[in-house]
Amino acid sequence: MAQQENSSSDDSSAPARSLPILAPGQYYSDPGLGSVNPQFLFGGNGPKGPDYLSSNPRDAPQRMVYNTGIMYLGGVGLGGVYGFFHGLKTAKSPRLRIKVNSVLNGATGYGAKCGNALGVLAIMFSSLEWTSDYLEIDKVVGWDEASPVIAAVGTGMLYKSARGPKPMVLAGGVAAAVMMSCTLGSKYLPMDHLKSVFF
Numbered sequence: 532m533a534q535q536e537n538s539s540s541d542d543s544s545a546p547a548r549s550l551p552i553l554a555p556g557q558y559y560s561d562p563g564l565g566s567v568n569p570q571f572l573f574g575g576n577g578p579k580g581p582d583y584l585s586s587n588p589r590d591a592p593q594r595m596v597y598n599t600g601i602m603y604l605g606g607v608g609l610g611g612v613y614g615f616f617h618g619l620k621t622a623k624s625p626r627l628r629i630k631v632n633s634v635l636n637g638a639t640g641y642g643a644k645c646g647n648a649l650g651v652l653a654i655m656f657s658s659l660e661w662t663s664d665y666l667e668i669d670k671v672v673g674w675d676e677a678s679p680v681i682a683a684v685g686t687g688m689l690y691k692s693a694r695g696p697k698p699m700v701l702a703g704g705v706a707a708a709v710m711m712s713c714t715l716g717s718k719y720l721p722m723d724h725l726k727s728v729f730f
Contacts, residue, residue: 591664595657603650610645614638655686676714683710 589597618637622630660682663669669677687706691698 591657591661595654595661598653598657599650602653603646606646606649607642611638611642613645614641617641652686652690655689656682659685659689679714680707680710683707 614637615634616637618634619630621637622633624630660678663678663681668681669675683706684703687702687704688699691702
């Protein structure tokens with residue numbers, strides 16, 4: 532027992548050994564390389580974490596599927612809320628059974644239409660943005676944010692192409708204005724997280 536206590540006390544009093552790969556002189560000569568800044572291990576105080584880590588953005592198919600799913604679910608939710616109140620307002624009878632039937636019809640009808648429309652817009656936008664990135668149009672134009680704006684214009688014009696040239700131009704202009712507002716607003720508002728999620 533005394534021997535065990537002595538060995539444990541000797542172990543506790545002995546200096547802590549550093550890892551062999553971090554020991555200076557064996558693998559490298561600079562002693563400063565043996566110390567690691569904890570900021571790089573735990574991400575520092577910034578919200579984005581360490582700057583030296585390379586980002587892993589989604590590729591084009593993953594981004595299209597993700598955007599389509601988000602927009603479809605958002606459209607179903609928004610359309611369902613609108614259909615709920617519309618069905619409640621336009622019920623043809625004050626009876627509870629008729630009101631419930633009208634609310635369900637309105638929520639499912641408007642929810643499906645809105646979700647399908649936004650899902651199609653997301654597929655168009657993601658495809659056109661990938662095409663613009665593949666052709667490197669931003670380098671030709673000389674503006675880094677040209678790809679989403681061009682994709683928005685093409686999406687609006689393609690979505691309203693069956694209505695004639697005037698609705699096409701109007702839809703393209705509205706889509707361009709919305710995307711340019713988001714692009715310019717991201718420089719002054721904290722929208723980096725939203726951009727990383729949706730784009």
